[in-house]
Structures are given as C-alpha cells and as structure tokens.
Amino acid sequence: MRLSTGAMAAVAVTLTTLMPAQLSAEAKIYAYPSKANYCPAGLQPITISGVICCxxxxxxxxxxxxxxxxxxxxxxxxxxxxxxARAHCQAGLKGCD
Structure with a gap:
C-alpha cells in the first residue's frame, strides 16, 4: 500500500510542528526548602533531577x-x-454423633 504525496506531506508537517516543542521544553527546576541558605546573593537552593545546587x-x-x-x-x-457451637465432624469419626 502506497501513501499519497499529500498524506506524506501531512505527516511530515505534523512531526516538524511537534518536535520543536519537545526539544525546547526546559528542565523543571524546583526550590529546595532549607533553613540555611549558603548560596551566593540572588540565588537559592534548588533541585534539578534530584541534585541540590544553587x-x-x-x-x-x-x-x-x-x-x-x-x-x-x-x-x-x-x-x-x-x-x-457444634464441632464439624465427618461421619464415622470417633467422638462425633
């Protein structure tokens, strides 16, 4: 089964529009709660992928x-x-009625 040129162009345009959004996404940098701030002035403790830095x-x-x-x-x-209240016994066992 062959794809038409129009279908291939549509797939190409879709991929080119989605790829830059994936690549330009910034890393999420979270503030790290701490009582003491040993970072230089203007910076604060942060975490990037589990690493704590300024x-x-x-x-x-x-x-x-x-x-x-x-x-x-x-x-x-x-x-x-x-x-x-009664014990459940099989028929023929000693001690059962």
Missing part, C-alpha cells in the same frame, strides 16, 4: 509539594466468620 527556580512549588498527592485511605475489610 540557582533560580522556574517552578512555583517545591518538588515535595508536586509529588505529594492525596491518597485515599482504604478501610480494612472486616470479615465476619460464623462459628457454630
């Missing part, structure tokens, strides 16, 4: 706030077992 964050929240999401607490299922 810089300027481009996200308004910290990484821990992004990763903390509400989780529904599941209640344990209470299982009720019915117990009879």
């Amino acid at each position: 810089g300027t964050p481009n996200q308004s929240v910290s990484y821990h706030q992004v990763m903390a999401h509400p989780v529904r607490q599941h209640k344990p299922v209470k299982r009720h077992y019915v117990r009879s």
